[in-house]
Amino acid sequence: MNATDRSPHILVFDSGVGGLSVLTHLQRELPRANYTYVMDDEWCPYGEKTDDILLSRIMSVIGRAIELCQPQLVVIACNTASTLAMEALRETFALPFVGVVPALKPAVENTASGAVVLLATAATVDRDYVDDLWCAVGGQRRLIKVACSDLVLLAEEKLRGRDVSADQLACVLRAIDVECSRSLSASAQDDESISAFVLGCTHFPLLRDELESAWSQPCLWFDSGAAIARRVLSLVAAPEFDAGARALSQRDRCNRSSQWWCTSRASNEDLYEVFRKLGMTPAGRLPEACEGVPAA
Numbered sequence: 590m591n592a593t594d595r596s597p598h599i600l601v602f603d604s605g606v607g608g609l610s611v612l613t614h615l616q617r618e619l620p621r622a623n624y625t626y627v628m629d630d631e632w633c634p635y636g637e638k639t640d641d642i643l644l645s646r647i648m649s650v651i652g653r654a655i656e657l658c659q660p661q662l663v664v665i666a667c668n669t670a671s672t673l674a675m676e677a678l679r680e681t682f683a684l685p686f687v688g689v690v691p692a693l694k695p696a697v698e699n700t701a702s703g704a705v706v707l708l709a710t711a712a713t714v715d716r717d718y719v720d721d722l723w724c725a726v727g728g729q730r731r732l733i734k735v736a737c738s739d740l741v742l743l744a745e746e747k748l749r750g751r752d753v754s755a756d757q758l759a760c761v762l763r764a765i766d767v768e769c770s771r772s773l774s775a776s777a778q779d780d781e782s783i784s785a786f787v788l789g790c791t792h793f794p795l796l797r798d799e800l801e802s803a804w805s806q807p808c809l810w811f812d813s814g815a816a817i818a819r820r821v822l823s824l825v826a827a828p829e830f831d832a833g834a835r836a837l838s839q840r841d842r843c844n845r846s847s848q849w850w851c852t853s854r855a856s857n858e859d860l861y862e863v864f865r866k867l868g869m870t871p872a873g874r875l876p877e878a879c880e881g882v883p884a885a
């Protein structure tokens with residue numbers, strides 16, 4: 590059987606709708622897989638929360654989702670969560686996990702020179718993970734890190750059918766521009782310019798058209814969605830994965846349909862159509878996800 594014909598059960602997790610920018614790539618690579626999407630909307634946005642409470646929250650919600658949905662593979666479609674919790678998740682749960690990290694390597698490899706700008710949440714830009722990754726792949730190139738958590742909320746609004754506020758977008762772009770100019774003016778190379786933007790938050794590709802058309806200079810834009818989907822496909826294609834998948838009964842496979850869960854008590858009716866177009870039905874609120882976890 591070809592890997593794309595397999596129907597594994599994959600759990601995709603994010604704080605909100607950002608993970609849908611990854612899910613669309615997964616559905617393209619593995620069209621016959623069953624997907625469960627879990628969004629921790631009660632705690633969205635993640636990017637402004639402290640690491641310790643966020644880690645305990647992520648472990649609790651993912652644990653509950655695994656218990657309830659019994660996936661065969663988990664995709665943490667959230668840079669903020671992946672750069673914080675991947676090690677703990679792998680140590681705790683006996684399942685394959687795939688995380689999302691900023692596409693700094695492809696940005697360096699696909700541009701010959703110039704600065705690379707990382708747009709991410711405040712939490713992600715501060716992570717040692719990002720600095721270590723840049724040390725490994727950046728060479729002599731300059732990395733400009735810009736925290737733009739406001740884009741998370743704009744992406745949420747967009748997918749909920751509301752117009753992206755031009756004023757708010759302009760405000761975010763001004764802040765990016767100021768940060769880039771400040772960093773470049775401190776540069777030793779007078780002719781240094783920006784060659785690439787890395788969208789290091791899964792919400793941001795949902796605003797890629799708006800960002801690209803508002804940014805006046807030509808540069809390349811990168812995100813991790815396609816690479817994550819290729820990685821999942823390679824894991825699913827491996828013989829050891831097949832052995833695990835066989836443990837599911839044929840009946841379980843047939844009865845399962847792709848579903849999405851939330852953690853808040855909000856109706857989220859404004860998202861029904863978005864999920865319906867992705868072939869997913871609403872499952873409701875993930876029960877008891879927040880037991881014993883401090884309030885947001």
Ligand code: DGL
Binds near residue numbers: 607713
């Ligand atoms: N989509 C997430 C990420 O990739 C998190 C956004 C947030 O909740 O702050 O970082």
